[in-house]
Amino acid sequence: MKLRNILTGCALAITAMTASTEEIVILHTNDTHSALDPDDKNLGGVLRRKVLIDSIREARPGQVLLVDCGDAVQGTLYFTLYKGEVERKMMNALGYDVAILGNHEFDNGLDVLANELSQLDADLITTNYDLRDTPLDSLFTPYTIKTIGDCKIGFLAINLDPKGMIADSNAGNVKYTDGIKAANAMAWYLRNIEHADKVVALTHVGYDTQNPPTPSDLELASSTEGIDIIIGGHSHTVINPSKPKPTWRVPNAVGDTVLVVQTGSRGRYLGEVIIDTDSPSADYRLISVDKRLDNRIDSEAAAILYPYRQGVDSLKTMKIGRLAQEFPAGSQILLNWVADAMHEMGSRLTDRHIDLAIVNKGGIRRGLPAGHITKEMIMTMLPFDNKLVVMQLAGRDLLASIDVMKGRGGDGISGGLDISSIDPDKTYTVVTIDYLAQGGDYMEPLTSGEIMTRSEKRLDETMIDYIEGQHNRKITYRDNRPRM
Numbered sequence: 001m002k003l004r005n006i007l008t009g010c011a012l013a014i015t016a017m018t019a020s021t022e023e024i025v026i027l028h029t030n031d032t033h034s035a036l037d038p039d040d041k042n043l044g045g046v047l048r049r050k051v052l053i054d055s056i057r058e059a060r061p062g063q064v065l066l067v068d069c070g071d072a073v074q075g076t077l078y079f080t081l082y083k084g085e086v087e088r089k090m091m092n093a094l095g096y097d098v099a100i101l102g103n104h105e106f107d108n109g110l111d112v113l114a115n116e117l118s119q120l121d122a123d124l125i126t127t128n129y130d131l132r133d134t135p136l137d138s139l140f141t142p143y144t145i146k147t148i149g150d151c152k153i154g155f156l157a158i159n160l161d162p163k164g165m166i167a168d169s170n171a172g173n174v175k176y177t178d179g180i181k182a183a184n185a186m187a188w189y190l191r192n193i194e195h196a197d198k199v200v201a202l203t204h205v206g207y208d209t210q211n212p213p214t215p216s217d218l219e220l221a222s223s224t225e226g227i228d229i230i231i232g233g234h235s236h237t238v239i240n241p242s243k244p245k246p247t248w249r250v251p252n253a254v255g256d257t258v259l260v261v262q263t264g265s266r267g268r269y270l271g272e273v274i275i276d277t278d279s280p281s282a283d284y285r286l287i288s289v290d291k292r293l294d295n296r297i298d299s300e301a302a303a304i305l306y307p308y309r310q311g312v313d314s315l316k317t318m319k320i321g322r323l324a325q326e327f328p329a330g331s332q333i334l335l336n337w338v339a340d341a342m343h344e345m346g347s348r349l350t351d352r353h354i355d356l357a358i359v360n361k362g363g364i365r366r367g368l369p370a371g372h373i374t375k376e377m378i379m380t381m382l383p384f385d386n387k388l389v390v391m392q393l394a395g396r397d398l399l400a401s402i403d404v405m406k407g408r409g410g411d412g413i414s415g416g417l418d419i420s421s422i423d424p425d426k427t428y429t430v431v432t433i434d435y436l437a438q439g440g441d442y443m444e445p446l447t448s449g450e451i452m453t454r455s456e457k458r459l460d461e462t463m464i465d466y467i468e469g470q471h472n473r474k475i476t477y478r479d480n481r482p483r484m
Contacts (some may be wrong), residue, residue, distance in 0.1 A: 022278050024148050025064045026200065027053055028263065028271040030233030031102065032068075033365075034087055035266035035314075036305060038291070040369075041467035044267040048293040050301050052270050053094055065146055066095060067155070068122070069233035070102025070204035075266070075365050076380055077312045083108055084116040086308040093301045096122040098144055101129070101158040102204045102233060106170040106346050107384065110135050125157040125202070128182035130175035137203045143186055145194055151277045154196030156186040156227075160214040160234060164442040167435060179205060179215045180223045187226030198275060206235035206259030207246060207262055211442075221250040221258040227271060229259045230283055238264035248284060259284060309446045318375040321467040324476040329367035335412030336479045338364060341466045342388060342459075343414035346431030349453050352391045357431040358401070360441045363459075364412070373467060382460040386433040395448035396424035400445035415481065420454045433459055 029049070038045040053222045057064045068091065078086050084105075085230065091099070096105040098120040105113055114135035117124060123144040146153045158179045162171040183201055190196040208216045215223065216230040239248050239262045250258050259282050263269040267289055274283040300475035327334035366381045393401075400420055405411040413419070414431075422428070432446065436453060439447045455462055467475070 003397070008215055010468070011066060018369070021213070022276060023060075023063060024151060024153070024275040024277060025056060025060055025229070026153075026273040026275065027056060027064060027066045027067065028231045028261070029067075029072075030069035030204070030231075030263055031071040031236050032087075033071055033104070033265060034079040035076055036078050036086065036090060037076075037309070037419060039266060042291050044289050046094070046267065047297045047301055047305065048289045048291075049267055049270060050094050051293040051296045051299050052287055053290060054298065055296075056272070062338060063148060065097045065153070067098040067202055067231060068096055068100070068260075069202050069231055070159075071104045071233060072102070074104035074107050075313060075383055076177055077376060077383075078308060080379055080383055081108075081276045081311050082308055083112055086305065088116045088120050089304050090301070092119075092121045093304055096120075097146065098123045098125060098155050098202065099405055100125060100202045100204060101159055103160060103162070103165050104217075106162075107165045108169050111122070111176075112216070114139065123155075125155060125249065125341055126159055127156040128179050129175045130177060131161050132175075133173040134259050136174075140289045141278045143190060143194075143273055145196060146192070149277070151275075152194070153196065153198045153200060153275075154190030154194055155200050156183060156190065157203060158183050158201055158205055158215075158220060160205045160211055164444065167438060167440055178213070180220060183220055183227065184224045187224060188225050188470050191226050197277065199226055200229045200231060201227050203230055203232045204234045205235035207234065207239070207260070210237045217260050217262070218250060221260055224253045224332055225252050225254055227258055228263070228280070231271070231273065232260065232262040235262070236265035237262045238269070238286070257281065264326055265313065283404050294481070311313040312376070313378065315376040316374055316470040319372045320375055320378070320475045321373045321470055321472060323368055323370050323373055324474045326370045327368040327477075330361065330364075331367065332410065332481075333477065333479050334367055335361055335364060335410075336414070336481060337412075337477050338382075338463070339412035339414040340477075341463060342431050342433075343364065343416065345360045345391050345455075345462050346388050349388065349455060350429070352390070352429045352452070354416075354431055355389070355428040356417045356419075358393065358405070358436070359412040360436060361408075361411050361441070362441055363433065375464060378463050378467065379460045382458075382463055384435065384459070386435050386459045387457065388421065388431060388455040388459060388462055389434050389437050389451050391430050391432065391446070391449040392438055392449045393430050393446065394424070395426045395428060397445040397448045398428050398430065399424060402444075404443055404445065413481070415479075
């Protein structure tokens with residue numbers, strides 16, 4: 001029998017109608033990105049998530065597993081200031097059973113990552129990463145099995161290819177192996193050697209994204225056999241069973257149905273997969289994590305978060321400027337404004353004329369409201385340890401870089417140069433971030449350039465300097481450039 005949310009007034013109680021002992025529940029999260037507090041729309045929050053998880057466990061004692069599909073870190077000041085410590089403590093408080101790597105787990109390098117993961121209570125698995133000769137080797141296994149009642153559930157994990165997504169200096173000696181081959185081999189092993197009744201693939205490759213040679217969840221489902229459920233991450237896809245798209249039931253290589261699920265990002269939803277051990281099928285739903293849960297916040301978990309929240313909140317009061325208009329998250333006007341600021345700040349690093357500045361949309365993690373801008377907003381908007389670089393680049397490589405950006409819907413590009421007039425045989429002076437200059441986010445053409453100079457400051461610090469340089473004048477920005 002399915003679990004139901006029962007709302008009475010403003011209070012939320014989660015109870016179970018005579019739950020069948022033949023059902024197993026897998027609760028799952030992905031891409032929570034250090035969003036430990038509710039967002040600007042008052043959704044999410046790790047303390048609310050704990051209320052939901054505890055309620056479901058109470059209703060179904062001994063029948064619940066909790067898993068995470070990567071990118072639990074990076075995106076708020078909790079990670080910027082505390083390097084993953086608070087996220088790890090909260091995951092332990094919530095009682096995760098299994099966890100896998102995302103690409104942002106690597107953002108502070110392997111040594112810092114290994115230190116945090118060594119203190120995480122969950123089983124850590126990766127099926128298609130070879131971690132030999134890395135600090136992570138002793139922490140991970142290629143699979144894990146959880147037994148509930150008479151049912152054995154085998155978990156495998158498929159991760160994306162680090163090349164082009166994770167900086168080489170952060171990935172170290174991590175070696176990628178083909179995701180589809182690894183999944184097929186491990187699914188067979190779990191079925192035939194470990195005699196698992198159900199096989200679940202936890203992934204951080206994206207629902208339907210094109211990240212060659214990494215297969216997406218849809219490709220993984222259609223090209224394998226023996227996997228019952230794929231619980232994914234990376235693409236921030238909200239798969240809602242009440243809507244026809246994206247589809248969540250996919251035929252595999254032999255025509256069997258695979259459940260493919262994902263919760264979006266930033267902890268706004270908790271996913272719930274319900275397995276009927278007597279049936280080959282499974283059911284699924286999304287549970288909203290919202291303010292109706294606040295009256296049941298766990299005091300012990302809140303006490304863990306409190307001292308870290310004080311450090312974050314102190315930066316929310318530091319006003320550095322004012323905006324005359326909103327810059328919505330993901331909007332072209334936000335991307336181009338940041339690129340224009342990079343152009344101006346990059347010109348201070350060199351005597352050369354700057355032709356163009358470019359920034360990837362994935363490097364900008366939030367929008368900005370009209371009104372006062374705080375230091376916390378900029379540090380959250382630009383959370384990565386990126387620095388400006390000024391480079392010389394052949395026109396042909398600049399054009400190839402622009403093609404990469406066009407292929408994903410466009411990134412941020414400064415004014416000052418008509419990209420349709422770029423001469424393949426001419427050399428251009430370009431400002432970008434070191435991550436892209438090293439080929440990150442699949443910007444391989446930029447690696448052909450020659451870096452002339454670089455900033456000593458992080459990009460968020462550079463942006464704060466730029467905004468403070470407006471001397472509290474209300475920033476007005478008009479951008480009529482067409483999209484790429």
